[in-house]
Amino acid sequence: MPSPLQKARQDPESMKARILAAARRIFGRFGFHGATTRIIAQEVGIDISTLYYHWGDKNDLYQAVIYDISDDLGRQLARVEKKIHGRPLAERLDIALGMMTDYLFEHPEVSNLILLRYFSKTRAELTWDHKVPEFASGIARSMGLAGEDGPVSTEAKMRVMGMMMAIYNFVAGEEFLRSMLDTDQETYRSQAKQTLRFLLIPAFVQDQEQRRGSAPADDT
Amino acid sequence: MPSPLQKARQDPESMKARILAAARRIFGRFGFHGATTRIIAQEVGIDISTLYYHWGDKNDLYQAVIYDISDDLGRQLARVEKKIHGRPLAERLDIALGMMTDYLFEHPEVSNLILLRYFSKTRAELTWDHKVPEFASGIARSMGLAGEDGPVSTEAKMRVMGMMMAIYNFVAGEEFLRSMLDTDQETYRSQAKQTLRFLLIPAFVQDQEQRRGSAPADDT
DNA sequence: AAAATTTTCCAATAAATGATGGAGAAAGCA
């Protein structure tokens, strides 16, 4: 039998799925404490008790949202990995950055929710999902920062996390940065992508060149 | 006559100052909606109405906190700028990153509050302070990304913001990243600094070399 | 020391918020 989340995903028109989608937006915009079950229900256009009927209490709904975006993100990362497999590093980075920023700009609540979870604490105890470490290790491997199997160094994980967080920043911070820079959406998004390329690619490329110099490794 | 904030800063033992300090910590940890006046008062060990007596309503207090950390940050940036003035780019970046990370790790609520303001929306309307654009421009100039006076390009501002946000990330995300990487505080902080150097310095240095190649400029 | 002031706390209020019970509508099934 399918889990509640799978069920909600199967039919995006179902009430469960519509509530989940609204919850993503509202939790993403205001954070856990800033979002209220009333606002979410209002966003869907239903009574508040219908929401409770489908999802249990606020914590349960929030957990479902976190799980849902985490799942989405995993899929997207898999898509990226498939696309960049076998290419040289600079190209891998270029494509990966482009695909990830495009994806995240289309689902802004993902970046928001992830960053809010990284940075701010909730007064209710909520269990962590442990997918992030796996994600980070996966990315590190597909970037050639670690062997295809075996452990990934802390150093590599931190570099990957720094890169991911930088992307989230420009997506989640769009409203703020745009008001600061006074640009329209299209310009901003294109410039954000460019800035990310500027900031992140040279570090990894240069690192690879140096490692190649001292200990030659094969790179397609 | 001194403003309320200046007054609070003058005597750190004053009730006003103690409340402000607690508010920084609590707002920083839980965000605007997650923090309650009760928790803040409790943190100081006073009755909740004493808090209202000194700072007015919750919004006022929050504004004061934002203003306060913004002010702090400005001072720190001035200190950094003084220190790095006249040095070559790579060294400037190295010192600036070190000083900023050290400072922010000692005042973790600063990074938290700044990022929360960038990313999440408050349901209460709160006025923005407009110091960030000035900060960004100042940093851009002191990094040689723009002339000593005259306007700073959007491109340069975005690069600077990306750099600043990256630092905030590793500070505000310490708890999360440490639990993910399973390291102690000292190791983490040192590795975070190293990672920031790794990620950020090559981009700017390489950029300078390229610009020097096409249009030679003097750099001390 | 008496008076004036500032500061602090207790108690209370109004509004917002998370959550539920139960009646009726809608949908599935016999």
Added chain:
DNA sequence: TGCTTTCTCCATCATTTATTGGAAAATTTT
């Protein structure tokens, strides 16, 4: 069609939260 199950809403409750009035305590001023 009638019966059962699922779903939705209204009304309501308990708790939390922001906020205030006013008395008592502490401090300053005269």
